[in-house]
Amino acid sequence: MSGCRARFALLALTLVTAISGPAVAQERRPDLAGMWSDPPFTALDSFCYFFCTDAGLDYLEGLLDDPANDERPYPEISAEASKHQQNQYFRPRLTAAASATFPLDPADDPGFLYCEPWGFTRQIFAPHQLEIRQEVDRVEMRYGEWDARRTIYLDGRRPAADQPPTLLGHSVGRYEGDTLVIETSAVRAGITAWDAESSDQTRAVERYSRSADGERLLLSVTMEDPWSLAEPVVVKKVWSRAPDQQIFPYEDCERPTEFTRGTGQP
């Protein structure tokens, strides 16, 4: 091929690529972009303010439907449903290794003791703001809590074999219809939102979609960890659309000057 033809071929290839874009750009994708924050002011949505499970939601709904509970304040029955969720959903799914310390004493939380930012297994359920930016080749997530940021690669790249585990792990994503599916691995050992220990063998599949009316962002996570979980757990969360909210600096964490052990939920 002459130099002229070679240049023409290269130009044609460049034009085709520029017009069609990379493969990831051609997928239809749901619009998840923008600012999301705490869930709507309903009893069931509020139960998923931090995280929830179907087992916890079903139990809460039973309490709400029972006239005997009409005079009990919501925080009291919500706490009962949380306790049920901890003991009837999470506890039976833990390995002996994780059961030994479950639930962890909140006074031993490194975020509390040393102002250490949360790891993956807690951060993805963080209350308050979640800002999502959808780019052609990646999704950027920024959380209000700890001002944590994640990049989810849409080009399928895998972590290097020798990449050490990180706080928020390595995430690759894809769109399946109206859902953003994210697979995460290479996370550092840490503490889950439900106060159990987790290991660096944790793997998670997150599924994000919008509710039918578009006003809620729904998350369902399937989490596996052969060290801490005898079987996978499915954990959920809800946000509301919050275009007027913003994320502020997170730089005034102070280590506690006093605390008492043994005050956590049984």
Place this chain on the structure above:
Amino acid sequence: MPYVAVATLLLPLYAAHSHHAFSPVFDESRTITVAGAVTEFRLVNPHAMMSMEVSDDAGNVVEWTVEFSGRLNLTVGGWTDDTISPGERVTVSGNPTHTGSPRMFFRRLVRADGTELRPPSAARQGAIEEERRQRARARAEQSAPELD
């Protein structure tokens, strides 16, 4: 008004979901009330902080610290840096520490003019209790016998 201790059950809305280790420091089963003058209010993350001077029964001035949820949460309820001003005389109720130190977690503030300030979670709890009353009414209507 000096320091007043009130034994009462005041569960926060997310008792089991405290994500910044509330329970090792504060006793959520009790509330206390103090009155005094605000010396500083800082709307920051992860917890907003207020300092105030409170006179005890012996007439000594004690500096109290009031801890709030963070700016991320309070701004959702419309709070700004100026929501509480130094020099204001306020009466504040909240959960005391386990140790009895001059510190509390904020639940309610009453200004000198009688207006109140509550955490944004109070609006959520109010809406949920209204939803529950509607649910109870609907249940009662469904179970009531039909009259000819």
